[in-house]
Amino acid sequence: EAGVTQFPSHSVIEKGQTVTLRCDPISGHDNLYWYRRVMGKEIKFLLHFVKESKQDESGMPNNRFLAERTGGTYSTLKVQPAELEDSGVYFCASSQVQGTYEQYFGPGTRLTVT
Amino acid sequence: QKEVEQDPGPLSVPEGAIVSLNCTYSNSAFQYFMWYRQYSRKGPELLMYTYSSGNKEDGRFTAQVDKSSKYISLFIRDSQPSDSATYLCAMNANDYKLSFGAGTTVTVRA
Numbered sequence: 001e002a003g004v005t006q007f008p009s010h011s012v013i014e015k016g017q018t019v020t021l022r023c024d025p026i027s028g029h030d031n032l033y034w035y036r037r038v039m040g041k042e043i044k045f046l047l048h049f050v051k052e053s054k055q056d057e058s059g060m061p062n063n064r065f066l067a068e069r070t071g072g073t074y075s076t077l078k079v080q081p082a083e084l085e086d087s088g089v090y091f092c093a094s095s096q097v098q099g100t101y102e103q104y105f106g107p108g109t110r111l112t113v114t
Numbered sequence: 115q116k117e118v119e120q121d122p123g124p125l126s127v128p129e130g131a132i133v134s135l136n137c138t139y140s141n142s143a144f145q146y147f148m149w150y151r152q153y154s155r156k157g158p159e160l161l162m163y164t165y166s167s168g169n170k171e172d173g174r175f176t177a178q179v180d181k182s183s184k185y186i187s188l189f190i191r192d193s194q195p196s197d198s199a200t201y202l203c204a205m206n207a208n209d210y211k212l213s214f215g216a217g218t219t220v221t222v223r224a
Contacts, residue, residue: 045212
């Protein structure tokens with residue numbers, strides 16, 4: 001069974017540019033989560049999808065971030081326009097059952113904004 | 115105050131030693147407690163979980179939870195160089211949001 005995959009693994013962009021991160025969850029997992037770790041800080045929750053619906057986006061830092069999940073399959077996280085403080089590692093996780101500890105994480109996308 | 119505080123480390127131990135990792139938390143609503151292992155440039159991998167006070171053992175790993183003190187620990191016995199990684203505690207309140215500690219980097223010297 002393939003795990004959670006994320007693309008790209010690393011992205012370097014200039015301040016003001018747009019970047020789109022992609023996450024493919026484990027097949028059959030209805031729940032998809034985005035987390036972020038900025039340098040020296042804890043991994044923080046960003047948002048949660050159940051199928052194609054956003055259940056909670058309380059962790060999204062501001063309206064420059066837009067997450068979508070087309071048809072309840074893969075998800076994208078767009079940052080537009082990117083700022084320096086957006087640099088960090090963005091993790092995607094998925095789970096089969098809501099409210100479970102069994103969230104499976106992808107390898108992350110390392111975003112560097114210069 | 116952070117919801118989850120984790121001993122910062124780093125820790126460097128000789129092969130075969132016992133590794134002790136600790137976290138404290140402030141949110142009484144937390145019910146599920148997890149330990150993740152993260153190798154460099156990889157995503158967090160779930161090692162152990164527990165939801166009650168007490169000890170849970172899995173091979174060389176023992177997770178300990180003390181809800182009255184809001185304190186959790188992970189012990190690694192007979193540590194191996196392959197255990198060298200960053201260990202993250204995480205917890206949630208029977209919902210989907212995981213709250214993580216900052217992580218402790220462990221190096222096991224051969």
